[in-house]
Amino acid sequence: LIITIDGPSGAGKGTVCRRIANNLGYSLLDSGAMYRLTALDCIQKQVDLSDEHAVVNIAKNLDIFFEALTETTVIRLSGYDVSHAIREENVGMAASVIAAYPDVRTQLLQQQRDFAQSKGLPKGLVADGRDMGTVVFPAAHVKIFLTASAQERARRRVLQLESSGAQHIDHAVILKDIQDRDERDMSRATAPLKPAVDAYLLDSTSLSIDEVCKVIMDRIALVNA
Ligand code: DC
Helix, strand or coil: CEEEEECCCCCCHHHHHHHHHHHHCCEEEEHHHHHHHHHHHHHHCCCCCCCHHHHHHHHHCCCEEEEECCCCEEEEECCEECCCHHHCHHHHHHHHHHCCCHHHHHHHHHHHHHHHHHCCCCCCEEEEECCHHHHHCCCCCEEEEEECCHHHHHHHHHHHHHHCCCCCCCHHHHHHHHHHHHHHHHHCCCCCCCCCCCCEEEECCCCCHHHHHHHHHHHHHHHHC
């Protein structure tokens, strides 16, 4: 069974996908992490992000490793633990830039499908991203498009940054970053962020994580029935 959960950044996909995967004993594919890893590799190797050919080359030769634990996933790039580094704001921005290159997407699409295969899908897969239901797994059994207002997503991001010890966070700057990233993700020509025609639209603006998970688990139960 393949479950795709797509949507803009900050809608709660990461937490929700992990919960659902844990509940069901499914594998978890964090496709955003692959774009972030490509971006981080470019930054570390001082590759010019506007040099599409060079960025594609980085995507082709990524040396990455995901070690799934219950509460988290340890992510390695060229042997180093970059689980925290890839979550930095500048890496997210760079990921959104390089995600617009069609050949980068083709490279990562193959790696995402390989990941699904390599796990052998003992029970199923929860795929978290922007184009999981539209492009990567068009035949997925359950497709969710999880969203929330930009204001609410900025509020959650500020809370998250504060809880990790960040200081002097400017809400307006975070909101602008979210709006810019939405705009880039939705307006790119290849695999833009949009709901699949057969996706279930779920607005989490006024829902808790528990409520969101319940709605999704109910939909999965319907398909399994
Ligand atoms: O979900 P995230 O914030 O980790 O994603 C980082 C960036 O990667 C985001 O700006 C868009 C891009 N992305 C994408 O284009 N397609 C995906 N399937 C996942 C992420």
